[in-house]
Amino acid sequence: MLSFYKNLNLSSKLTLMMMMVSFFALTTALTIKAYYDMDKDKGEIVRLTSVVTKIIGDNLSYHIIFDKYDEAEETLEKLCFNIPDIVYARIYNINKVPVSEYNLYNKKVELYGLLDNESLFIDGFLHHKQSITNRGKKIGSIYVITTASSIQSRIYDNFKLTLSILMVVLIFSYFLSRVLQKFISNPLIRLAEYTRKLSNSNEIEVLDEFNESKDSIGILYSEFKQMTIKLRMRENEKNQLNEELENRVVERTKSLELMNRKLESTNKILIKAKEEAEAATKAKSEFLANMSHEIRTPLNAVIGFTDLLINMIEDSIQKSYLDSIRASGSNLLMLINDILDLSKIEAGKIKLNPESIDIYKLVEEISSIFSLKISSKNLKYNVVIDRNIPHNLILDEVRLRQILFNLIGNAIKFTNSGEVSLRVNLLSTLGNSFVDIRIDVEDTGIGIDRNSYTLIFDAFMQQEGQNTKKYGGTGLGLAITKRLVEIMGGNISVKSELNKGSVFTINLFNVEVSKDLSILNEDDEKKYLNISFENRKILIADDVFLNRKLIEEYLKDSGLVVIGAVDGKDAIIKTEEFNPDLILMDIRMPVMNGVEATKNIRAIKKFSDIPIIAITASVLQNNLDNYQKIGFNGYLKKPVSRDKIINELIKWLPWKNENKNYINISEKVTVHEVMSENEIGGLKKIFSSEIKEKYEKVTASGFINEIVDFAKELLSISEKNNCKIVTQFAKELLSSAEHSDIEQIDRLLLKFNEIEKSILL
């Protein structure tokens, strides 16, 4: 019921409310009226009944007084029968003994203990008791029951009247409330509709004009209207603010864009400037490099002619002048060489050429180069190498040599007494593939001021107050060293105390350990330069004639009989025909490739164990295992050098060294070996301006024949002057040149520079 009421719309609710109120009010009023009427009716009927009863009683007093009770009953019947409302009557004598009775329907009736003149309405009947008197004296009592039929009909009439009034009033109130409820519901409905519209739309419309009354709904309506007006005002303000904000954002964006553009243009300018600067630097470096080269040529002439003049002039004063000229020229040349190096580094022209080197051998070589100088200055020289350092490290030998050369050269230069030490230590190993190395060069020289630690690595910087005249040098050595170390991925640092000495420390990280073990045998390789295999036969299978010819040339003096085959098939035939001791097999050949040929040869029982060496041009990672799986015993990578071939052949063929007198590098120059004054003087002769000029020329041109000539000349001079180091160098260079080993030639030519430096220090 309540939920039904809740779900009604407002106007129905109001109507229902008003109707319910009027219904209850009316019902209450009518009910009270009905009760009042009934009470009044009851009083009336009681009065009537008592009158009737009194008459009956009066009529019976004779019978009572004379105890004529039978007659009394007859009389009673007669009397009551004429009054239809009476259904029962009973007479009591003065002693309250019932004496006569009248019963209309002969039904059993229930009597109540009433006092005289008392009445009781029960079940639509009126019970009434009254005294019977004679001459004012009570002589008995009469009890009557009447049907209060008149009352009932009265009540019924009343009920009918009430109902009809109710109906009329309700109908009337319905129409009235339908009209009246509009005064309340209409503004509320409009408000509700308005709020719904408000919540559904983004726009705020001001509530429209309405007949506003002064009651609370009218106040609510007008307040709401005020509120909407304010809301709209705020909305407008907000919109304005938003617009302002948007405008500001747009302006800000514009200014930002402008700034961005400016920044971009600035950026472009900067990039352009940077490029220009870089180009300028590069140009500068290139210019320097070119200029250095250009300067060197006339300088060489100056030095060369000075040398000539020295030999021609006897006058000691003039000779000393010429010595000054030559010394200055040499210094200038050195300076130019250093500038050239630095320029190359800064121009990014230096590229590392890492390969397997034996650092032990390098240290020995450098030590032997400086031995002369050290002995002339009466210094002690110590070399300590950590034995755990692998022999085969992948490093740029030329550059490492240059670094060590610079550091040790400096150490010797700035040390007048005491000792110079070179220590190579293993810092850590990463698996078997990589190592970290630390190289210390320690001296007991003049030392470096703490403030100059960083300065000394800058170009053209020497320690403040350094006596340039005394020590000479360009001030570029450490700068170049530092750059080189950094290019190699390491670092360099210095610790020093004035007048006590310095320690330069180089750390090289992640130095790869070569898996190519051949380097270990490098010494032996060189040892077997002129090796003899005593009438052994080898077969070379290669479709390119020149390749076969080259190898034949390499092995010309080795006492080997070389048979050529033009393809795989030919190789099989020739093998069967000549029965060689070893086969060099090219992989890529027409008709039948090397792999097929090898398999076929292995299939022949006689040759199942014959050593077959693959020659491959493959740039892919070569692995001995792979070739062994196919059936090869070993492999050589193109281009094949003589050393490589010999080195490989000695593994498989019996051999002997024919020339024992041949230079053997393993005859090491120990650091303590004392160089004779004679030797040093010879060295100075060797590094004459003529030789140096030739050196420059061959370095610049790179023609093999020129190099050969240069090497031969150097060899003859060094042998004449009994200078072992240079003789060794010359022979190596000659050998490399004869075998067109370009890399080796480059390395050796650089080395020449170092040897020269070490002697001139």
Place this chain on the structure above:
Amino acid sequence: MKYYLLSILFFFNLILSQSVDEYDLKAVYFNRISEFINWPDSIFVKKDGSRKFILAVYGEDPFEGRLRTIYNNYKILDMDVEIKYLDELDDINECHLLFVSSSEERNLKKIVKQVRGKPILTVSDTEGFGEKGIMLNILADSKGVHFVVNKTSEKNSAISISTRFMKYAKVVE
């Protein structure tokens, strides 16, 4: 209480032995009849101020003197009762209720004439006396007691008889 005792007496007489004593019953009836008779109130007041109901028997006393015994304890209209026995007509004036004995049939005319206009109720128990001028004649048969009222005599007297009574009595002229 009084009525209760009377009623018992009545029942004894009526039901148990009608013949026990008819006059005891009739004696009690004087009391009851008085309830329906209107006397002028002043006649009961004596010279000394007291009130007394005077019941007189004229002629032979059929009650054999028991009236005095009965009304010694009972009252009529709330008054003490004095019983008088009269032989002289002149003495009739001094009573309120005069019982005329059956022996006085000859003197009936004189008696009726004597009480006319006076506040005296004449009562008898003899058949025919009512028609002859006695105001109230009490008769009894097998059905019980019933009354005869002489309306003329009543009209001629200074008393009145209640209609409640007359309604159930036989009325003669």
